Amino acid sequence: MRGAPKPVFYAVLVLLPAAAIALAVEAILPRIAPAPRLAYHAWGNRPDTLLPGVEHRAVTRNYDVVFRTNALGFKDEEHAVEKPPGVYRVLLLGDSFVEGQGVDPRDHLARVLERLAARDGVRLEAIAMAASGWGQSQELATYEVVGRRYAPDFVAVFFCANDLWNNFATQRTSRGPRPAYALGPDGRLVFELADEPETPPAPEALRRYERPPRSEGVRALRRLFARAFRIATAGEEERRAARLAALYELPPEADRAMRDPGGPPGVPRDRRILFEALVAALHRAVVARDGARLVNVHVTGYLDKPMDPDFARLLAWVAERYARHGVETVDLERVFRARVAAGDPYPAWRSDPHWNAAGHAYAAEALWGRIRALRAAPPGAPSRRAHGAARRDASRRRGQTPIQSVPQETGGGPGRQRAAGVGAPCGGAPAAGSPGAGPSPAGAGAPSSCASAGSASSSSIS
Incomplete structure (x- = not known):
């Protein structure tokens, strides 16, 4: 019985120095980085963004910038x-690069x-719709829930190497799972919808989601206490499970053996398959169904280092996947390296x-x-004819929700998951009254339109 209090003793031993460190951090950190914490908003029907309608100051050793988010939660103007x-x-659809991390909004x-464009008349x-991660x-x-409501003529989807991991619906953050597509058991794309029925306007979002600011010291203490509590109260079975989990971490050579020999280096097969399905879905949604132009844009890596051969192979593999659907790639890695070599800033x-x-x-x-260059293409070009036909067809569907195939419940509770055809971009739509929302679909006519978009995708060229 004397040995029973030992875990509690160790927990106290950890927490006392932690409290002292947290107090020191609390006193020093604001002097080093006097910036408020970013506040995020988890929408019910689309991926999370920054909190809408707020002003924020971001400070690091590289920049000190103030920006304001719009009603949709993006670092952009109102549209x-x-x-x-x-x-x-x-x-413009992308991650933190397109979000504009650290750059003045005017730049x-x-x-x-x-x-x-204005300079050229x-x-x-x-319109920028992007968020870190x-x-x-x-x-x-x-794009399905918000972007297509704005009827873009041209859509640029930016690719960063970590996208292949960020694409997974099971990826979790401190704010819970991000709404995302995943491949269901039958190989069809599944969009996981959260239970929240509507997207609230900015004032309501502030009331419902903004939390009173907590000190950095309090946050650190809470994390340390939670970890110490788990360790102190863990039973023998939990500790044994943790030890076993560590044993199953594969060495690099075994991990490489599980990948596709023909795939890009460092990318597991499941991530490759999901990426290819998403590329097909983007083409069907943007080009075949909505009649807009689609371009893939490669963001840059570390430009102060020589180009890594594996990274070059990955970018080539991504560009080839888009090219299969007639979508060309703007390679900013090559463009930026040329500018640096020329002595530009x-x-x-x-x-x-x-x-x-x-x-x-x-x-x-x-x-x-x-x-x-695309705008200057001759009117008789095949891609122009394909886009014209797709846009005329899209004008009849603009008011419909993206869920245009017969929904199939795949588990997780009512409204949580709806399946669409392989690569078919049939995700959720914004609720009535939300930013970018359009009229509801007229019921029976919806299923056929998703099928027609899918059949058109093979002939439409971006």
Whole structure:
């Protein structure tokens, strides 16, 4: 019996120094980084974003910038859902690079893109929908639920190497699982919908989701206490399970043996298969169904180091997957390295690969060059005819929800998961009254339209 209090004694032994460290952190940290914590909003029907309608100051050793989020929770200006006449609309979907981490909002690639177009006499509106940690799964979901309501003429989907991991629906954050697509048991894409029925407007979101600020010391103490409590109260079976779990961590050579020999280096087979399904779904949604242009854009890695051969193979593999659907790739890795070699200003923060103002300018220039070339294509080009037919067909479907195939429940409770055809972008739609929401579908006519979009995807070329 004397040995029983031992775990509690060890827990106290850990917590006392932890409390002292936390108090020291609390006193010193605000002097080093006087920035409030980012507040995130978990929407019920689309991937989470920053909290809408708030002003935030981001401070690191590289930058000190103030930005404001719009009603949708993105670091972008407000945009009317209805597209003004004569305006060419560009939708940018991506992760923290497109979100604009650390860059002044006036220097974001969306604003630079608009200025470049205006210089050439084109009325262009660029809409950025991006968040840190997103992959193609979250980008497809965002396009289906919100993005397509803005009727973009051109959609740029940005690829970062970690997207292959961020795509998984089982990925969890401190705010719970991100709504995302996954492959169901039957090989069809499944969009996991949360239970929240609607997207609240910004004032309501602030009331419902913003938490009173907690000190960094309190946060650290809570994490340490929770860990110490778990260790102190764990039974023998739990400790044994933890030891066994550690034994099942595969060595690198065994892990490589489980991958596809023909796949990109470092990418497990399940991530590759899901990525390919998402690329097909993006093409079907953006090009075949909605008649817009689609381009894949490669973001950059660490430009101060030589190009890694495995990274180059990965980018080539991604570009080839998009090319199978007639979607071309804008390779910013190549563009940025050429600019650096030419002695132009360095495009990223020195201790952070995210782009600075110069990087956003280079990205906007490369993207505008591609958009300008596509707009100048002759009217008789095959891709123009395909896009014209798809856009006329899309105008009849613009008001429908993305769920256009017969939904099939796959478990997880009512409304949690709905299955669509392989690669078919049939995710959830915004609730009535939410930003970007359109009219509800008219019931019986919906199932056939998803099938027609799928059949058209083989002939539509981006």
